[in-house]
Amino acid sequence: MQVEDVFVSAPGKAILHGEHAVVHGKVALAVSLNLRTYLRLQVTTTGKVCINLPNIDTFHCWDLSELRRLIHNFHGKRDEVQRLDAELVRRLREFVGVNNGNLDTCSMATLSFLYLYFSLFGSSELPSLTLTVWSELPTGAGLGSSAAYSVCLAAALLCASGAIPAPLKEWDHTARWCQEDLELINSWAFQGEMIIHGNPSGVDNAVGTWGGMLRFLAGKIIPLSRVPLLRILLTNTKVPRSTKVLVARVKDKINKFPSIMTPVLDSVDAISCTCEKVLSEMTCEPITGEHYNILEELIDINQHHLNVMGVGHPALDILCRVTLAKGLHSKLTGAGGGGCGITLLRPETDSLVVQSTVQDLRDCGFDCWETSIGGPGVQQHSPLSVKEDILEILNRY
Numbered sequence: 599m600q601v602e603d604v605f606v607s608a609p610g611k612a613i614l615h616g617e618h619a620v621v622h623g624k625v626a627l628a629v630s631l632n633l634r635t636y637l638r639l640q641v642t643t644t645g646k647v648c649i650n651l652p653n654i655d656t657f658h659c660w661d662l663s664e665l666r667r668l669i670h671n672f673h674g675k676r677d678e679v680q681r682l683d684a685e686l687v688r689r690l691r692e693f694v695g696v697n698n699g700n701l702d703t704c705s706m707a708t709l710s711f712l713y714l715y716f717s718l719f720g721s722s723e724l725p726s727l728t729l730t731v732w733s734e735l736p737t738g739a740g741l742g743s744s745a746a747y748s749v750c751l752a753a754a755l756l757c758a759s760g761a762i763p764a765p766l767k768e769w770d771h772t773a774r775w776c777q778e779d780l781e782l783i784n785s786w787a788f789q790g791e792m793i794i795h796g797n798p799s800g801v802d803n804a805v806g807t808w809g810g811m812l813r814f815l816a817g818k819i820i821p822l823s824r825v826p827l828l829r830i831l832l833t834n835t836k837v838p839r840s841t842k843v844l845v846a847r848v849k850d851k852i853n854k855f856p857s858i859m860t861p862v863l864d865s866v867d868a869i870s871c872t873c874e875k876v877l878s879e880m881t882c883e884p885i886t887g888e889h890y891n892i893l894e895e896l897i898d899i900n901q902h903h904l905n906v907m908g909v910g911h912p913a914l915d916i917l918c919r920v921t922l923a924k925g926l927h928s929k930l931t932g933a934g935g936g937g938c939g940i941t942l943l944r945p946e947t948d949s950l951v952v953q954s955t956v957q958d959l960r961d962c963g964f965d966c967w968e969t970s971i972g973g974p975g976v977q978q979h980s981p982l983s984v985k986e987d988i989l990e991i992l993n994r995y
């Protein structure tokens with residue numbers, strides 16, 4: 599077994615179009631953000647496994663002997679990455695003390711760590727380690743915090759188990775894995791997402807793994823390399839919500855009204871495809887106002903569809919109204935039900951207009967900032983390449 603100390607990070611994401619519909623086999627367009635989750639994994643000789651998750655105020659330390667007892671007579675299936683191992687999930691739920699279907703924030707994060715830890719080390723020696731995670735992303739707000747967390751866990755634990763090499767060379771600040779290793783990271787991150795979400799499409803962990811902008815359809819990931827630079831305003835309504843609950847709510851609605859909801863999902867699919875076509879045209883012909891008019895109309899139509907699906911929220915309605923008063927168009931991003939929304943800014947949108955919109959949204963109690971999109975996917979860091987304030991937090995434990 600090859601075990602090392604590693605620093606890794608993975609980006610959050612914004613979904614331009616296709617949230618929820620993507621869970622039901624429709625196209626989604628998603629893009630990575632410049633906000634990242636960072637993880638430090640230290641190999642220790644304490645005989646303990648410790649996790650420090652200060653964003654969600656969760657700290658645990660278990661004796662290795664206790665963990666060994668937990669998986670006594672259990673044989674992990676390292677190659678089975680499409681489905682969760684029901685027996686392992688059952689044992690872990692009992693261990694963490696969750697018996698019903700509704701997991702709280704801390705239990706979900708703990709459970710997904712333990713699931714990956716046992717799955718990846720179960721058949722060999724369980725290592726003593728300390729793992730610390732700190733994220734720049736708001737947790738549970740639609741920006742893929744669960745996926746960034748799962749991708750970091752998968753990358754660090756796979757690396758520590760020796761299943762994939764640590765790509766960082768002595769002279770590098772950051773380094774990425776080869777395609778095959780990224781696929782393995784992505785598939786284990788998907789398992790972490792399954793623990794947290796219940797029924798994830800896989801789009802969020804794909805963006806966390808590969809970064810950039812991508813088209814996602816039924817597990818098939820197509821990176822979109824030719825996309826125009828989009829200016830996006832991100833707003834966090836700060837209304838808490840759970841992706842798992844919202845995904846289940848949409849499924850119930852589809853089951854209840856199949857003939858009504860299926861056309862809505864088909865329409866969202868067409869919106870994603872139309873958006874992709876317009877974005878591609880914008881890279882090979884001069885960008886016109888009409889391109890932006892179409893992008894804005896697609897945003898408005900999709901926001902209505904998401905309301906029809908039952909994942910809107912009065913705070914998101916306020917976001918749309920306040921921005922429209924300045925001539926700007928917004929939609930929720932991610933699972934909705936509160937959380938974050940995106941607002942498209944035109945290249946010519948005056949910075950004074952942006953500033954006063956941001957102020958109006960802050961006056962509503964929201965967080966709001968202009969963001970840059972398309973950051974790199976999961977990467978390994980030298981300690982020097984981790985921002986100082988984040989390194990200080992990761993080194994605190």
Ligand SMILES: Nc1ncnc2c1ncn2[C@@H]1O[C@H](COP(=O)(O)OP(=O)(O)OP(=O)(O)O)[C@@H](O)[C@H]1O
Nearest residue numbers: 703706707733738739740741742743744841932933
């Ligand atoms: N920094 C973190 N540290 C520990 N756990 C985290 C962290 N970020 C996210 N999580 C886990 O992910 C859960 C939030 O996931 P959820 O899918 O509900 O929201 P999201 O991923 O932010 O939004 P969306 O799925 O809509 O993009 C938290 O309850 C926690 O279990």
Ligand SMILES: C[C@@](O)(CCO)CC(=O)[O-]
Nearest residue numbers: 617618798799800932933
């Ligand atoms: C709501 C959803 O479509 C996106 C969450 O970011 C869920 C998923 O795709 O797993």
Ligand SMILES: [Mg+2]
Nearest residue numbers: 742744745841
């Ligand atoms: Mg999530």
